[in-house]
Amino acid sequence: MASSKNLLKDVPKPLFQSFMFGIATCFTSCLLLALFSFIIFLGRNPQSLMLSPRVLTDAAGSPPFIPSNTCENGKNATKDLNSSPTFLPSATSLNTHCTTAPNNHSGVIQDPNLLKNKNWSIGSWVEGGHGDLASCDLFDGRWVADDLSPSYPPATCPFVDNAFDCFGNGRADLNYMKLRWQPKGCRIPRLEGKRMLELLRGKRLVFAGDSLNRNMWESLLCILRNSLRSKQRVFEIAGRTEFRTNNSFAVRFIDYNCSVEFFRSPFLVQPWARVDANGQRRETLRLDLIEESSSKFQNADVIVFNSGHWWTHEKTSRGKNYYEEDGHVYPQLSAAEAYRKAMRTWARWVDTHIDSKQTRVFFRGYSSSHFSGGQWSSGGTCNGETLPIANDKHGAKYPALMQILESVIEEMRTPVLYLNITRMTDYRKDAHPSVYRQPMAQRKTGALQDCSHWCLPGVPDAWNELLYAMLLRGS
Ligand SMILES: *[C@@H]1O[C@H](CO)[C@@H](O)[C@H](O)[C@H]1NC(C)=O
Ligand SMILES: *[C@@H]1O[C@H](CO)[C@@H](O)[C@H](O)[C@H]1NC(C)=O
Ligand SMILES: *[C@@H]1O[C@H](CO)[C@@H](O)[C@H](O)[C@H]1NC(C)=O
Ligand SMILES: *[C@@H]1O[C@H](CO)[C@@H](O)[C@H](O)[C@H]1NC(C)=O
Ligand SMILES: *[C@@H]1O[C@H](CO)[C@@H](O)[C@H](O)[C@H]1NC(C)=O
Ligand SMILES: *[C@@H]1O[C@H](CO)[C@@H](O)[C@H](O)[C@H]1NC(C)=O
DSSP states (O other), X not given: OHHHHHHHHHSOHHHHHHXXXXXXXXXXXXXXXXXXHHHHHHHHOHHHHOOOHHHHHHHHSSOOOOOOOOOTXXXXXXXXXXXXXOSOOOHHHHHXXXXXXXXXXXXXXXXXXXXXXXXXXXXXXXXXXXXXXXXXXXXXXXXXXXXXXXXXXXXXXXXXXXXXXXXXXXXXXXXXXXXXXXXXXXXXXXXXXXXXXXHTTTXXXXXXXXXXXXXXXXXXXXXXXXXXXXXXXXXXXXXXXXXXXXXXXXXXXXXXXXXXXXXXXXXXXXXXEEEOTTSOEEEEEEEEXXXXXXXXXXXXXEEEEOOOGGGGSHHHHHOBSOEEXXXXXXXXXXXXXXXXXXXXXXXXXXXXXXXXXXXXXXXXXXXXXXXXXSOTTTTOBOTTOOSOOOOTTOOOOOOHHHHHHHHHHHTOSSXXXXXXXXXXXXXXXXXXXXXXXXXXXXXXXXXXOBOSSOOSSSHHHHHHHHHHHHHHHTO
């Protein structure tokens, strides 16, 4: 008895401590291992257990823990247990991101304050969000942190233009793709790609407008495509993969016999050229003539129009010898007046050429830009912005162009569903491509930043959720 006591006594203290430490460590690792296996099991069998991330979130008040992934090529994926990678990339997307992005690109919310700030937490709006979808103002709301966003893994969708592929171009902070739009008065249905495709079966959905509508078109293509198992059964009909050069594109979803198309038409009215008295060729804009391409989509089932940013560019805002109407070139016309005339031309065309029993017409409102320290053409920037504007009182003035648009729409016979996204985009100074419109290798110091389009995944995904909600409720 004494000897066994002595035996322990005789063991040198450091050795004893490390022995106990060893046991403790072993115990902890076994526990962790068991926990990991369980969590991985959960991840693999989401249906069988019905333990949705949202339940975990609400219960714990913090984002759910989803196990980190290890890349197949041996590079590290995230190991940070306190942060939450909120999408589980498929094997292929995992590979893409492992090979093209550095370690800290792996879906981590890098600013923990985003989720700590109650104003962005999911819980804070749950009570306010139980109203009736049918009567709710979809555009009065907040951006909230969302563990189910984005709706497609970044840098995996072939329809995302390089210029919008911020993640692929090396943007490391990822908060901007983990926010969902939450109207004050109701919950909007989650855009499930397959359900929307079911809605679109045998139909044509067309976006007509400027590159911000292309931004939205690409977003919708990615959301829909990501819901499908056989992704090769979705393709651009002419096999094109570069979406900046041509004036129209159509992507077909074979299994749903439907197409989702884009027509470039930044003014909706027709750019023109005339020869002046001195024999010089002059560019004008025909305020009295709808853009030529519109006849190609007037019988589509859903059309989403937009026009806005091009009316703020130099030629349009200067308005000198540029606007033409009924054979007359205005020596000087304000952009606002020209916009009113153009939108009236558009409205007349819609009222006479579109059968509102067959075609649902949307107009997407003005999307906010966030250039600071200059304009888009004079070195304005928005890089380094990683959080939305949280101040509820903040708000740029509602653009005069959109007030004009509203007054034109009011006078139309055709019901036009207005996607009033100006305010919701105004909060999102964090979500523009900025310098990530190009990969690092092509970036030149002092190159223009993009603070008007949006990274994808990102803000236009939310516009499509609202589009879907409005299609469902019919108003
Ligand atoms: C993975 O991360 C660990 C530390 O977090 C680091 O020591 C190791 O070198 C990394 N491995 C690779 C392949 O990057
Ligand atoms: C993570 O990204 C930031 C910003 O791009 C960079 O400065 C930092 O070195 C990166 N860290 C690692 C571990 O790659
Ligand atoms: C959150 O919002 C409330 C009301 O809108 C405001 O009073 C408060 O200052 C905000 N908190 C933060 C941290 O922004
Ligand atoms: C596909 O949709 C078109 C209408 O867009 C319809 O005319 C055609 O019959 C449909 N084809 C099939 C195979 O369902
Ligand atoms: C697309 O644009 C390119 C370059 O402008 C042109 O060469 C090509 O013919 C166009 N393709 C189609 C199908 O219109
Ligand atoms: C659109 O939203 C703005 C706020 O940004 C609001 O002033 C305007 O009245 C709204 N328009 C419609 C038609 O609801």
